[in-house]
Amino acid sequence: NIVLTQSPATLSVTPGESVSLSCRASQSISTSIHWYQQKSNESPRLLIKYASQSISGIPSRFSGSGSGTDFTLSINRVESEDFSIYYCQQSYSSLLTFGSGTKLEIK
Amino acid sequence: QIQLVQSGPELKKPGESLKISCKASGYTFTDYAMQWVKQAPGKGLQYMGWINTQTGKPTYADDFKERFVFSLETSASTAYLQINNLKNEDTATYFCASGGDTPFDYWGQGVMVTVSS
Numbered sequence: 001n002i003v004l005t006q007s008p009a010t011l012s013v014t015p016g017e018s019v020s021l022s023c024r025a026s027q028s029i030s031t032s033i034h035w036y037q038q039k040s041n042e043s044p045r046l047l048i049k050y051a052s053q054s055i056s057g058i059p060s061r062f063s064g065s066g067s068g069t070d071f072t073l074s075i076n077r078v079e080s081e082d083f084s085i086y087y088c089q090q091s092y093s094s095l096l097t098f099g100s101g102t103k104l105e106i107k
Numbered sequence: 108q109i110q111l112v113q114s115g116p117e118l119k120k121p122g123e124s125l126k127i128s129c130k131a132s133g134y135t136f137t138d139y140a141m142q143w144v145k146q147a148p149g150k151g152l153q154y155m156g157w158i159n160t161q162t163g164k165p166t167y168a169d170d171f172k173e174r175f176v177f178s179l180e181t182s183a184s185t186a187y188l189q190i191n192n193l194k195n196e197d198t199a200t201y202f203c204a205s206g207g208d209t210p211f212d213y214w215g216q217g218v219m220v221t222v223s224s
Binding site for chain 2: 001034036038044046050085087089091097098099100101
């Protein structure tokens with residue numbers, strides 16, 4: 001199974017700061033990584049697909065990068081609505097897996 | 108627009124069974140596979156597996172090969188998750204999800220399942 005390791009587990013920031021969330025895969029997965037945001041008591045929402053491709057309706061402050069084993073979700077100037085949990089997920093292997101998540105909280 | 112609408116919350120006793128539904132609309136049901144995801148209280152997303160909506164063949168992740176059954180009612184554009192012999196650790200929210208571009212383009216609202224004696 002491909003293991004995805006997200007870091008940090010928790011990130012405390014002030015609104016207006018820019019942040020980077022990391023996702024590392026246990027083996028090379030090309031760009032088959034997707035990022036989701038989950039707010040409390042809601043379903044996850046797709047933010048970025050295939051490492052860096054944008055999704056219609058998602059604010060442009062969200063961007064993704066990386067290939068192989070190291071991936072990054074960046075949020076430019078965090079807004080109050082962005083405080084939630086972020087998950088990465090790989091579709092390189094038919095046995096899909098999620099990372100353990102990064103909680104973005106207000107400092 | 109594409110929607111996945113799941114059935115309502117469930118309260119069950121250990122040893123009982125349940126079957127939750129996920130009704131798709133806004134697209135041709137057999138165009139996309141249906142995925143299932145478990146989220147225990149306060150925990151992350153755990154992938155359960157998927158069902159091929161064209162053939163009905165299910166594929167289960169390792170932790171879900173016993174007691175869990177994926178099925179379809181294609182004429183009703185509905186997928187089902189059945190859990191047999193419920194245990195306390197099955198207490199969780201269960202999501203269905205689907206999509207053509209990525210496996211999780213679209214998500215259901217989730218079904219909260221509580222197993223308690």
